[in-house]
Amino acid sequence: MGYNIPLFNLNFDEAEEKAVVEVLKSKWISSGPKCAELEKTFADMLGVKYCLTVSNCTSALHLAMLCAGIEPGDEVIVPSLTFVATVNAVRYCGGIPVFCDITGKDNLCINPNKIEELITAKTKAVAVMHYGGFACDMDKICEIADRYNLKVIEDSCHGPTSEYKGKKLGTIGMAGCFSFFSNKNISTGEGGAIVTNDEAVFNKAKLLKSHGMTTMSYERSKGHSTSYDVVELGYNYRFNDILAGIGLAQLKKLENDIEKRVKIRELYNKKLDKRNLIIPFENYTEKSSLYIFPVVLADGDAQKRDKIRSYLAEKGIQTSIHYPPAHRFDIYKNTVRNPLPVTEYVADNEFTLPMFGALTEEEVNYICENVNEGLKLL
Numbered sequence: 149m150g151y152n153i154p155l156f157n158l159n160f161d162e163a164e165e166k167a168v169v170e171v172l173k174s175k176w177i178s179s180g181p182k183c184a185e186l187e188k189t190f191a192d193m194l195g196v197k198y199c200l201t202v203s204n205c206t207s208a209l210h211l212a213m214l215c216a217g218i219e220p221g222d223e224v225i226v227p228s229l230t231f232v233a234t235v236n237a238v239r240y241c242g243g244i245p246v247f248c249d250i251t252g253k254d255n256l257c258i259n260p261n262k263i264e265e266l267i268t269a270k271t272k273a274v275a276v277m278h279y280g281g282f283a284c285d286m287d288k289i290c291e292i293a294d295r296y297n298l299k300v301i302e303d304s305c306h307g308p309t310s311e312y313k314g315k316k317l318g319t320i321g322m323a324g325c326f327s328f329f330s331n332k333n334i335s336t337g338e339g340g341a342i343v344t345n346d347e348a349v350f351n352k353a354k355l356l357k358s359h360g361m362t363t364m365s366y367e368r369s370k371g372h373s374t375s376y377d378v379v380e381l382g383y384n385y386r387f388n389d390i391l392a393g394i395g396l397a398q399l400k401k402l403e404n405d406i407e408k409r410v411k412i413r414e415l416y417n418k419k420l421d422k423r424n425l426i427i428p429f430e431n432y433t434e435k436s437s438l439y440i441f442p443v444v445l446a447d448g449d450a451q452k453r454d455k456i457r458s459y460l461a462e463k464g465i466q467t468s469i470h471y472p473p474a475h476r477f478d479i480y481k482n483t484v485r486n487p488l489p490v491t492e493y494v495a496d497n498e499f500t501l502p503m504f505g506a507l508t509e510e511e512v513n514y515i516c517e518n519v520n521e522g523l524k525l526l
């Protein structure tokens with residue numbers, strides 16, 4: 149069944165087509181000058197020293213865990229209410245993800261007040277996820293991390309150019325990880341980036357993203373070096389110039405797209421009936437990239453949530469759930485240490501409404517009318 153209003157719509161036009169053709173004509177299609185240009189542009193936009201493009205955010209998260217020194221048996225505190233990649237990255241290093249609850253029904257980011265009780269002698273890092281492009285409480289998180297000597301990794305997939313106290317998300321902790329997957333604010337199909345202000349982290353990630361080799365083929369083709377050594381067990385997590393070309397076209401559109409999302413958010417906030425509906429982060433006033441628009445039933449359950457989603461689907465409105473929490477997945481369900489009551493509640497009562505720059509005012513009004521109508525039927 150086709151939806152009339154999708155959850156997300158690619159912001160593509162001739163600019164992306166031209167960018168691809170330009171790279172194809174250049175005959176350098178693997179990691180090269182376009183990746184370098186994207187790295188420089190993105191780093192400048194974030195005001196961060198170093199940026200490396202990678203194959204996707206999952207590899208960025210893996211590299212970040214390796215740079216944080218996560219080894220078998222080490223513990224990393226993570227939210228459960230995230231895409232599973234945040235959690236899996238800990239396991240790639242043999243580490244143990246330790247689930248922490250979120251703050252509240254209206255703040256879906258990790259609860260800093262629940263972090264400390266999860267810290268043990270084995271804890272090495274905290275990986276936070278800025279849900280929906282809204283910042284976690286980084287002051288508190290970094291204060292705890294400093295006190296216990298923990299690394300902070302920011303899964304910033306939802307928040308390119310979002311801000312926390314004037315700083316861009318992803319630039320506050322040890323490293324920030326971004327995704328350029330199709331449905332993200334910056335879409336290239338697959339892709340991602342890791343950013344950091346720490347030169348050692350940058351150097352290690354750069355080495356590990358390409359087999360632990362001391363030089364890359366583009367550098368060799370430029371005659372900068374003729375041979376290489378392999379000094380660490382690395383991976384092939386490289387990005388490529390075809391997709392980097394698309395990424396550069398997308399970066400040019402990002403701020404304009406966010407401005408449109410800001411208007412859509414204002415309309416949602418105004419028109420949705422909030423008697424039985426919570427709009428998380430409704431009072432968040434800092435800049436957010438507004439990757440998604442989550443809502444939470446104020447006093448509901450999974451059945452009611454599924455009912456209103458079906459109702460909206462009948463009306464041609466696509467919705468989603470962000471996220472089935474990691475701790476309920478088969479591979480993690482027996483690993484929960486502390487109860488996660490807020491995560492449990494939100495997992496059953498959250499649904500995500502359409503959010504993309506091209507949504508019209510008419511469409512948002514139509515969505516709001518139907519959500520409000522659907523709420524009455526619960």
Ligand SMILES: *Cc1c(COP(=O)(O)O)cnc(C)c1O
Nearest residue numbers: 204205206231233305327329340
């Ligand atoms: C999309 C996403 C990822 C994974 O990104 P990929 O580029 O698909 O690997 C990780 N974490 C969060 C929060 C995401 O939204």
